[in-house]
Amino acid sequence: MKKIEIPSAGSYDKLKIVECEDLTPKAGEVVIDVKGIGINYADVCIRLGVYESAKKYVGWPITPGFETAGVIKEVGEGVTKWQVGQEVVAFSFFNGYASQVCVPETQILNVPPQFSLMQAAGFPAVFFTAFHALYHHVVLRPNSKILVHSAAGGVGTALTQLAKMAGHKVVGVIGSSHKREYLEQFGPDKIIDKSKEDLWKEAEAFSPEGYDIICDANGYTTMLDSYKHLKPAGKLLVYGAHSMLSKKGGRLNYLKAGIGLLKTPKFNPFDLISNNKGVIGFNLSFLFGEQDLILDCVSKLEEIFKSGKIKPIPITEIPFEEVAKAHQFIESGNSVGKIVLKI
Ligand SMILES: NC(=O)c1ccc[n+]([C@@H]2O[C@H](COP(=O)([O-])OP(=O)(O)OC[C@H]3O[C@@H](n4cnc5c(N)ncnc54)[C@H](OP(=O)(O)O)[C@@H]3O)[C@@H](O)[C@H]2O)c1
Numbered sequence: 001m002k003k004i005e006i007p008s009a010g011s012y013d014k015l016k017i018v019e020c021e022d023l024t025p026k027a028g029e030v031v032i033d034v035k036g037i038g039i040n041y042a043d044v045c046i047r048l049g050v051y052e053s054a055k056k057y058v059g060w061p062i063t064p065g066f067e068t069a070g071v072i073k074e075v076g077e078g079v080t081k082w083q084v085g086q087e088v089v090a091f092s093f094f095n096g097y098a099s100q101v102c103v104p105e106t107q108i109l110n111v112p113p114q115f116s117l118m119q120a121a122g123f124p125a126v127f128f129t130a131f132h133a134l135y136h137h138v139v140l141r142p143n144s145k146i147l148v149h150s151a152a153g154g155v156g157t158a159l160t161q162l163a164k165m166a167g168h169k170v171v172g173v174i175g176s177s178h179k180r181e182y183l184e185q186f187g188p189d190k191i192i193d194k195s196k197e198d199l200w201k202e203a204e205a206f207s208p209e210g211y212d213i214i215c216d217a218n219g220y221t222t223m224l225d226s227y228k229h230l231k232p233a234g235k236l237l238v239y240g241a242h243s244m245l246s247k248k249g250g251r252l253n254y255l256k257a258g259i260g261l262l263k264t265p266k267f268n269p270f271d272l273i274s275n276n277k278g279v280i281g282f283n284l285s286f287l288f289g290e291q292d293l294i295l296d297c298v299s300k301l302e303e304i305f306k307s308g309k310i311k312p313i314p315i316t317e318i319p320f321e322e323v324a325k326a327h328q329f330i331e332s333g334n335s336v337g338k339i340v341l342k343i
Contacts, residue, residue: 003098004323007061009049011250012324023102025076031102032090036121036317037341038067039326040154041217041242042285043097047327048245048252053285058094065096066285069111069121070343079105087111091124093288097323099343106291109298112305112312119312122154122338126313128297129239129284130158133215134166135300136293137280138235144168144212147203147229149222151188152179152336155239157313159215160186165309171206173199175333182336186311200225210234219243220263227265227279235278247333315340 001022006014025031043064045051054062069089072082082088082105089109092101111120134140146163150156151172163170164187172188174180176195183191192202199222203211210231216222217240227236244260246253267279287293304310314337318326326339 001098001100002320003063003095004065004320005061005063006047009047009060009252011047012327014047015323015327017321017323023100025074025079025102027077028079028104029076029102030072030079030082030088030090030105030108031074031100032068032070032088032108033073034068034070034096034099034101034343036069036118036343037065037096037098037320038122038125038154039318039330039339039341040066040125041240041330042066042125044245044327044331046094050245050252050257051285053283054094057288063095063097065092065094065098065101067091067121067124068096068098068101069117070101073100075105081105082108087117089120089124091128093285097341099320106295106298109302112302112310114305114308114310115312118317118340118342119315119338121340122313122315123158125284126154126158126338127162127301127310128294129155130162131297131301132282132284132287132293133159133237133239134162134213136296137237137282138213140166140168141212142167145171145207145210145231146213146215147171147173147211147226148188148215149173149218149226150175150242151191152183154313154338155217156215157183157186157337160188161310162304164188165304169207171203171211173203178334179336182314200229203229213237215239217242220260220265224265227267227277230277232276235280238279238281239283242333245331247331248328250328250331313337317342 046054046064148159170188171190214226216226219241221243320343
């Protein structure tokens with residue numbers, strides 16, 4: 001089998017393809033011959049050496065990758081739910097950038113009926129993130145107003161779809177005009193193109209009283225304004241800080257990151273009480289031990305996909321060998337939907 005290994009933090013040249021022994025499943029595990037691998041912005045953070053859970057749980061060298069789709073090659077002792085030859089989707093805590101993955105049987109899902117195998121490779125991370133955000137962290141009141149930053153990205157598309165499916169009003173923010181047409185197909189109530197429009201003036205015009213939920217992975221560039229635009233009892237969901245990183249060059253710009261860190265707002269709990277608002281941070285990759293939450297995402301999302309109310313997220317396929325191109329693309333901030341590596 002082959003896998004992509006990153007020996008130490010750095011640019012695209014650190015994404016090395018290495019040959020290694022085929023995998024053998026232990027009891028309760030399944031080995032999958034991988035056909036597609038979902039790329040996530042987090043993989044860029046891993047390569048740059050700024051992803052905390054990668055440093056804590058794996059170290060260097062590391063094979064990134066949270067999601068794959070393929071065909072079951074072998075099942076370990078005691079596995080009864082899955083059979084050799086079945087097409088499936090798997091989520092893994094790292095090690096997904098490989099031609100084979102070995103995961104516990106509980107980390108496997110059926111390919112949703114409306115998804116191709118390649119589209120399926122790109123759904124677990126972003127839909128788990130969106131589901132976890134909207135259903136494990138907040139109580140969604142009927143007709144909530146939800147503002148989603150980077151709404152045409154992977155997580156943004158999943159958030160937009162789940163929120164619309166549940167009948168809420170969604171404002172999707174995009175950073176470049178070419179993303180508007182893409183986002184329109186998922187039915188947000190308003191799109192704000194912050195490259196051309198005044199983001200907060202437009203957001204206020206749509207909802208002068210503010211928002212119930214704001215989903216923000218930008219970091220310091222919008223975090224404080226997002227907080228200010230919450231309604232009483234509103235919640236700011238924070239799950240990333242991509243504006244601290246560079247869009248090109250492939251390297252960590254320490255000055256940019258340092259300035260971003262210094263400018264990141266600090267929230268005083270007494271202010272949260274008197275403003276009657278909440279700030280919630282989370283990271284799925286630290287959910288290793290919280291199997292109940294993961295399994296809840298798996299079962300509820302399987303039901304949601306079966307209902308046919310969710311459209312597959314459009315993908316850009318890039319060959320496995322061109323992984324550097326995939327990293328460059330997601331890092332540029334220009335991609336829409338999901339990028340999937342094809343083996
Ligand atoms: N905490 C968690 O559990 C968790 C899980 C999954 C993802 N995430 C985070 O959620 C965010 C989205 O992840 P994704 O994989 O779905 O990526 P994505 O949204 O497909 O791509 C990232 C988007 O962020 C914006 N962006 C990227 N680089 C930027 C920069 N340097 N400055 C400003 N804006 C930039 C761009 O959108 P616009 O220009 O249109 O805004 C870009 O399309 C990432 O920050 C990721 O780390 C967190």
